Amino acid sequence: MYQSFMDTTRSIISLILFLLLTIPAGAQRTSKESTPTTTDFTFRGFNGSQPANISIEGAATIKPNGLLRLTDRNPNVIGTAFYNKPVRLLETNISSTNTTVRSFSTSFVFVIIPSSSSNGGYGFTFTLSPTPNRPGAETEQFLGLLNKNNDGNSTNHVFAVEFDTVQGFKDGAYSSGNHIGLNFNSLKSDFQEPVVYYDNDGPNRKEDFWLQSGDPIRALLDYDGPTQTLNFTVYPAKSKSRPIKPLISQLPVPKLSEIVQEEMFVGFTAATGRDQSSAHYVMGWSFSSGGENPLAATLDLSEIPPPPPNKPKKRGYNGKVIALIVALSTVISIMLVLLLLFLIYRKRMQQEEILEDWEIDHPHRFRYRDLYKATDGFKENRIVGTGGFGTVYRGNIRTSSDQIAVKKITPNSMQGVREFVAEIESLGRLRHKNLVNLQGWCKHKNDLLLIYEYIPNGSLDSLLYSKPRRSGEVLTWKARFQIAKGIASGLLYLHEEWEQIVIHRDVKPSNVLIESDMNPRLGDFGLARLYERGSQSRTTVVVGTIGYMAPELARNGNSSSASDVFAFGVLLLEIVSGRKPTDSGTFFIADWVMELEESGEILSAIDPRLGSGYEEGEVRLALAVGLLCCHQKPGSRPSMRMVLRYLNRDEDVPEIHDNWGYSDSSRIDLGSKLVGYVSSDRASSSHSHTSLSLTRISSTSFTSGR
Numbered sequence: 259m260y261q262s263f264m265d266t267t268r269s270i271i272s273l274i275l276f277l278l279l280t281i282p283a284g285a286q287r288t289s290k291e292s293t294p295t296t297t298d299f300t301f302r303g304f305n306g307s308q309p310a311n312i313s314i315e316g317a318a319t320i321k322p323n324g325l326l327r328l329t330d331r332n333p334n335v336i337g338t339a340f341y342n343k344p345v346r347l348l349e350t351n352i353s354s355t356n357t358t359v360r361s362f363s364t365s366f367v368f369v370i371i372p373s374s375s376s377n378g379g380y381g382f383t384f385t386l387s388p389t390p391n392r393p394g395a396e397t398e399q400f401l402g403l404l405n406k407n408n409d410g411n412s413t414n415h416v417f418a419v420e421f422d423t424v425q426g427f428k429d430g431a432y433s434s435g436n437h438i439g440l441n442f443n444s445l446k447s448d449f450q451e452p453v454v455y456y457d458n459d460g461p462n463r464k465e466d467f468w469l470q471s472g473d474p475i476r477a478l479l480d481y482d483g484p485t486q487t488l489n490f491t492v493y494p495a496k497s498k499s500r501p502i503k504p505l506i507s508q509l510p511v512p513k514l515s516e517i518v519q520e521e522m523f524v525g526f527t528a529a530t531g532r533d534q535s536s537a538h539y540v541m542g543w544s545f546s547s548g549g550e551n552p553l554a555a556t557l558d559l560s561e562i563p564p565p566p567p568n569k570p571k572k573r574g575y576n577g578k579v580i581a582l583i584v585a586l587s588t589v590i591s592i593m594l595v596l597l598l599l600f601l602i603y604r605k606r607m608q609q610e611e612i613l614e615d616w617e618i619d620h621p622h623r624f625r626y627r628d629l630y631k632a633t634d635g636f637k638e639n640r641i642v643g644t645g646g647f648g649t650v651y652r653g654n655i656r657t658s659s660d661q662i663a664v665k666k667i668t669p670n671s672m673q674g675v676r677e678f679v680a681e682i683e684s685l686g687r688l689r690h691k692n693l694v695n696l697q698g699w700c701k702h703k704n705d706l707l708l709i710y711e712y713i714p715n716g717s718l719d720s721l722l723y724s725k726p727r728r729s730g731e732v733l734t735w736k737a738r739f740q741i742a743k744g745i746a747s748g749l750l751y752l753h754e755e756w757e758q759i760v761i762h763r764d765v766k767p768s769n770v771l772i773e774s775d776m777n778p779r780l781g782d783f784g785l786a787r788l789y790e791r792g793s794q795s796r797t798t799v800v801v802g803t804i805g806y807m808a809p810e811l812a813r814n815g816n817s818s819s820a821s822d823v824f825a826f827g828v829l830l831l832e833i834v835s836g837r838k839p840t841d842s843g844t845f846f847i848a849d850w851v852m853e854l855e856e857s858g859e860i861l862s863a864i865d866p867r868l869g870s871g872y873e874e875g876e877v878r879l880a881l882a883v884g885l886l887c888c889h890q891k892p893g894s895r896p897s898m899r900m901v902l903r904y905l906n907r908d909e910d911v912p913e914i915h916d917n918w919g920y921s922d923s924s925r926i927d928l929g930s931k932l933v934g935y936v937s938s939d940r941a942s943s944s945h946s947h948t949s950l951s952l953t954r955i956s957s958t959s960f961t962s963g964r
Contacts, residue, residue, distance in 0.1 A: 296548030297345045300555040303542060303563045313342040313390045316402070324563040328382055328528035328538040331373045336402035339540070340390040340525025345547055347386070347518045349483065359518050361483040362547035365554040367495055368477065369539040369565045370423065372470045379534030381469070383418040383527050384479065390523045400445060402527035410444040417442055417517050419479060419490060423470050424534060436469055438492060438505060442513040449506055455493035456503040467494055470536060472568030474559065486510030495559055539566055622698035624709055628655060629664055629700055636666065642716070652712055661712035662697065666705065678706045688756060692748030694771060694781030713779060719767035722836060726867065735872035737776040738833045742880060743905050744778040745770060749826060750898040753819045761787045763817050765825035766806050767832065787817065805839035810892055820892035823901065827887025834880050836865030848888040851881055855914070879904065882911045
């Protein structure tokens with residue numbers, strides 16, 4: 259009895275287990291079998307009854323001739339076209355319950371026609387999608403596939419072959435348009451290649467072509483499930499045979515198994531942008547999946563619709579655009595009229611004077627007609643001095659008390675042009691109480707003019723020599739000593755206190771102007787050189803005036819602050835003695851004063867016209883400083899800072915050694931070396947000393963009358 263009961267119980271339990279195990283399995287098989295295990299279709303054009311199997315949205319449409327157009331060339335549009343039946347791409351391994359992606363293959367022929375030869379975009383994709391459309395997708399670089407919010411999300415379950423015709427979205431700077439990319443849940447391509455195909459003449463011979471050529475192009479995608487190998491090939495449809503090597507070949511492609519779901523839809527997405535747009539067409543399409551070796555059907559060009567005509571897009575204008583064009587045209591017309599009036603006004607104001615590039619940096623420019631009026635037409639009775647390269651006129655500008663000195667450069671003088679520019683670039687920016695103030699300049703046709711403040715007492719040269727001869731009035735010792743210290747202060751500013759080092763290179767009495775209170779102003783910077791602190795002067799041509807030139811200039815032509823100190827020393831001895839520094843014979847003022855020093859008769863060097871009207875200590879001090887500045891060796895000369903301290907009696911003047919002076923042979927040697935380089939008035943280089951300035955002036959601007 260008991261045994262019978264146990265047998266019955268076992269039978270009931272076995273029946274229950276059988277029902278639990280078999281019913282769900284059967285239900286599951288029924289669900290799976292609702293989707294075919296294999297899919298094969300071929301569209302040789304999309305007309306007839308086949309369009310019912312294509313689900314299109316957005317700008318996509320099927321043309322009467324059978325072409326599937328994804329987008330036209332309108333801006334910011336999206337078009338999608340999917341096979342309307344799901345495709346089973348997952349396969350379960352019975353032994354391990356793991357799922358793998360089945361093998362599949364697709365082939366299609368497409369055409370991309372840009373709006374113009376230089377303005378097309380953005381491209382299209384072949385897509386595996388969990389839905390037969392792409393809701394929420396955006397235009398431009400998102401290609402109608404994703405949007406900025408879901409780009410890169412693992413929940414997208416989207417695989418796409420990207421046919422990009424503009425700069426790749428999220429790709430590096432190396433990327434360019436006209437490329438193919440494999441995208442997994444993102445618009446950033448995991449694999450990307452420029453569009454080329456491998457010619458059958460050799461496995462490594464590549465030929466490139468343009469996706470936006472307007473010609474039919476073939477695309478072939480083959481995925482082998484067991485090996486997870488993906489091969490993609492693209493080439494012009496007019497080629498006679500398929501390339502022997504794919505453009506992209508990847509083994510394995512593990513990401514694909516993470517993306518593919520139980521059922522997927524296959525199709526295309528495309529988009530245009532705001533400024534870039536193309537028409538995207540699919541001429542034919544075949545697909546195969548499942549089975550041992552699925553292979554999409556070959557598409558013969560003769561069996562599919564002809565490609566669309568490749569014509570430039572006809573652009574029309576709506577009312578708003580026309581109104582904008584009219585408004586802009588009106589504004590531009592008004593601006594042109596105002597510009598014309600301004601040009602006429604400026605032409606009248608400047609009397610056809612043209613500013614060049616080098617003048618823009620120096621804004622103190624006078625009008626020629628104002629200077630012409632100020633000097634009464636540059637009359638002779640207005641001349642106050644004449645130099646080697648120009649004539650100086652006195653002028654009255656604005657009011658009779660507001661006087662200027664106008665230096666008119668000799669026409670067609672290249673040396674004068676160089677001095678003109680050198681003065682503007684050096685003296686034009688210098689400001690010191692002992693330097694002449696350059697107020698501006700003017701360029702009118704062939705006339706070059708420099709404008710200074712007018713200094714009524716004239717030059718130190720005239721006060722030392724010309725005025726005493728005319729009126730008998732002699733410059734006092736107090737005024738002479740004040741002038742000497744003022745010149746030293748100006749040179750100290752040039753050598754050490756301005757932003758650059760300035761070497762004057764022509765310190766002499768005729769270049770020193772004296773104000774009414776006997777304050778000296780050093781001027782005439784036509785030979786001056788500027789260079790940065792810490793650098794060395796590289797001038798190798800002798801410039802200056804004989805008698806004031808340091809001996810080293812005769813040897814190497816290399817001017818420096820020490821050569822300016824030498825010239826100042828000669829000038830200082832000249833101020834004390836009232837004698838020119840040299841004559842036509844062998845006389846040299848520094849030798850003469852040194853001989854008097856050695857014989858104990860140093861006070862004999864003072865200008866006899868002063869009589870007893872001088873302070874002996876100051877005279878001895880000035881002569882000692884002058885001799886020290888005229889030392890034969892540049893390194894033994896003091897700086898201008900020390901010179902000023904000596905003259906102010908802040909420092910004692912060092913003793914002058916016996917080897918200071920020049921032998922007769924050295925003076926003869928100096929004179930012989932100067933032959934051919936200097937004149938009795940001023941020596942100057944033909945081009946070197948202002949080469950830095952001349953590079954900023956056109957070579958024809960003065961000879962052509964500009």
